[in-house]
Amino acid sequence: MSDDRLRELADAAGLLVEWENSDGELCELSPDTQRILLGVLGFPADDDAAIEASLARLTQWRNPTEPAQWPPLITVDCDVPVTLPGPMPRGTAYVLTLEAGACSVAKWRRAIGCRPSARWAITTCRSPVSS
Structure with missing residues (x-):
């Protein structure tokens, strides 16, 4: 499973995958946590096919024809x-x-x-x- 495509989906869905905490430390959501959160948001990411389908749905939402x-x-x-x-x-x-x-x-x-x-x-x- 491609973590790059998972990260692309997380970014497209609006998840903040990397951030700096109040102590100035870099924090990052693990791929497993990204998959769980994306699923809760309605964008399945259990495998490559699900990630591609979720990315396609987000793309359609951003460029709808009807x-x-x-x-x-x-x-x-x-x-x-x-x-x-x-x-x-x-x-x-x-x-x-x-x-x-x-x-x-x-x-x-x-x-x-x-x-x-x-x-x-x-x-x-x-x-x-x-x-």
């Missing part, structure tokens, strides 16, 4: 325009969940092929959303 390939969660700040990972077709349903827990269900109303950085608008909503 909303179904986007990450399951996009976190943003209120009143700040959001750059979406890619175009979203008109009428695509989404859920907006505020930090306090209130939810709105809405549909994207911009034209197909709009710039991902365009502001979105809620056209229909109900709150709270029942699960």
Whole structure:
């Protein structure tokens, strides 16, 4: 199993593999700990095939061709325009969940092929959303 590819996956998933502790000592996550943490995060890394599949999924999340390939969660700040990972077709349903827990269900109303950085608008909503 390639520790280089494992490290690449850990970096891509946002794990801090090396750091300096408060005593100035260099610390590093062991490959076994990286595999465990990556698995908990939903990126299996038990063998080379799993690492490659997880890297491919992360790459797809960063370069999606349709909303179904986007990450399951996009976190943003209120009143700040959001750059979406890619175009979203008109009428695509989404859920907006505020930090306090209130939810709105809405549909994207911009034209197909709009710039991902365009502001979105809620056209229909109900709150709270029942699960």
